[in-house]
Amino acid sequence: MKKAAKSTSKRPSDTKKAQPAKKVSAVKTVQVPVIPKPATPHRGLGRGLSALIDAPVTSPRVVPLIPKTPAMSEQTLLPSQVERVEKSVLTVPVTEIERSPWQPRQTFDDAALKELADSIKANGIIQPLVCRKLESGRFELIGGERRLRASILAGLTRVPLILVEAEDRKAAELAIVENIQRADLNAIEEAEGYRTLSEKFGLTQNEVAERVGKARPSVANALRLLELPDETKAMVADGRLSAGHAKALLGLARTEDRIRLGRRAVAESLTVRAVERAVMLVNTPPPERRPAQDDLPPQYLRDLTDRLHAFFGTAVRVTSGKTLANGRHMKGVLEVDFYNNDDLDRILSLLGISID
Numbered sequence: 174m175k176k177a178a179k180s181t182s183k184r185p186s187d188t189k190k191a192q193p194a195k196k197v198s199a200v201k202t203v204q205v206p207v208i209p210k211p212a213t214p215h216r217g218l219g220r221g222l223s224a225l226i227d228a229p230v231t232s233p234r235v236v237p238l239i240p241k242t243p244a245m246s247e248q249t250l251l252p253s254q255v256e257r258v259e260k261s262v263l264t265v266p267v268t269e270i271e272r273s274p275w276q277p278r279q280t281f282d283d284a285a286l287k288e289l290a291d292s293i294k295a296n297g298i299i300q301p302l303v304c305r306k307l308e309s310g311r312f313e314l315i316g317g318e319r320r321l322r323a324s325i326l327a328g329l330t331r332v333p334l335i336l337v338e339a340e341d342r343k344a345a346e347l348a349i350v351e352n353i354q355r356a357d358l359n360a361i362e363e364a365e366g367y368r369t370l371s372e373k374f375g376l377t378q379n380e381v382a383e384r385v386g387k388a389r390p391s392v393a394n395a396l397r398l399l400e401l402p403d404e405t406k407a408m409v410a411d412g413r414l415s416a417g418h419a420k421a422l423l424g425l426a427r428t429e430d431r432i433r434l435g436r437r438a439v440a441e442s443l444t445v446r447a448v449e450r451a452v453m454l455v456n457t458p459p460p461e462r463r464p465a466q467d468d469l470p471p472q473y474l475r476d477l478t479d480r481l482h483a484f485f486g487t488a489v490r491v492t493s494g495k496t497l498a499n500g501r502h503m504k505g506v507l508e509v510d511f512y513n514n515d516d517l518d519r520i521l522s523l524l525g526i527s528i529d
Contacts, residue, residue: 262301264331270304270312270321275345277366278358280410281322289323298324301333303351305344312336315344316351342374346384360416361406364395371396394420402428405435414438417445424452462498468505469493485509485520 302317312334314321324332339347349366358366370381378396382389398409398419405422408414414422418438422431434455438448469477474493481489487510494505511517521528 262333262335264333265312266331267321267325267329270302270314270332270334271307272318273314273344273348275341275348275366275369276314276318277349277362277369278318279362280359281319286319286323286326289319290326293320293323293327293329298329298333301335303337303347304334305337305339313344315339315347342370345369345374350385359410359412360395360398360419361410364398367392367396368399397423401435402432404432408435408439415445418443418448421445421448421452424449425455430455465495465497465503467493467495481507481509485523487511487516487520 298320300317300320302321303315304312305315307313315337317334321332337347345366349363349370367381367385370376370384371378376384378392379389381387382392385392398406398416401409401419401422405414405419409416409419414435418435422435422438425431425434434448434451437443437451443451467474469491474491478489478491481491489510490506490508492506492508495503497503509520511520518528
């Protein structure tokens with residue numbers, strides 16, 4: 174009985190020792206949702222953002238923008254304080270931007286610029302300009318001259334832009350491609366851009382075609398338009414003649430003919446097909462005109478004239494009949510002179526003709 178009692182007394186003791194463990198487990202289960210575990214990743218993310226802002230950048234091509242605080246004014250971000258930046262949007266004064274010498278586009282429609290300026294007033298500049306940084310600290314425009322002109326027209330003093338690293342040839346390529354992709358260039362401006370790449374940077378037509386994403390024949394045909402006289406090129410540039418008209422005019426060898434037919438095409442609103450037909454007519458040589466052939470040989474004609482003169486005793490003229498180049502035949506003529514009625518009667522008598 175004592176052993177049983179002893180055994181029974183140990184069980185409550187075991188139960189008492191187990192209860193605190195269950196209690197701790199219960200506490201942990203209840204408090205798990207409120208343990209500030211998210212605080213650790215939150216603090217870590219904060220350190221990550223600080224690192225992004227404060228840590229130095231090792232890439233020589235990309236320099237981060239100076240982070241702005243509410244206490245900083247927009248004037249803090251001046252172009253002179255920014256090194257070369259790529260794929261980062263800056264806001265710079267319009268007075269710091271220079272026109273690209275490689276810009277192929279020369280004409281800008283005033284009405285279209287006014288519409289774009291009104292849109293910028295209402296919505297701002299949706300797509301930033303593309304520029305490169307010059308050694309002087311200013312910016313050279315590569316793409317977006319229409320947007321820059323419209324922004325100035327809208328009264329903006331600062332515009333957003335993206336800086337890219339580009340040497341002269343790359344800047345020229347980007348300016349031409351950007352305008353071609355937007356279909357902003359007329360045929361002459363496009364051809365001038367190709368010529369710039371070819372002559373200034375020594376590129377072949379194949380290399381120009383590869384850089385602008387065009388087929389080589391397209392580049393070659395565009396360059397041929399520059400062979401037109403200046404007056405005709407001006408008509409193409411301002412839209413009076415299309416590129417199709419210009420290509421047709423190239424079929425004429427003489428500059429005078431190109432100018433003359435170009436003026437006629439504008440004045441009469443000729444279609445491209447009509448110009449092509451006119452070019453064909455100019456280039457078709459007229460049929461060779463064969464001289465008319467006399468029916469009577471010259472020597473025979475002279476002998477016959479002398480014999481008739483002796484027979485009639487007066488001046489006689491004989492004109493031979495002729496066969497023309499087109500096959501038509503012209504009649505001959507025999508003329509006998511007489512001086513008075515008596516002379517006429519004499520001649521008629523010689524011919525056996527009597528008139529009562």
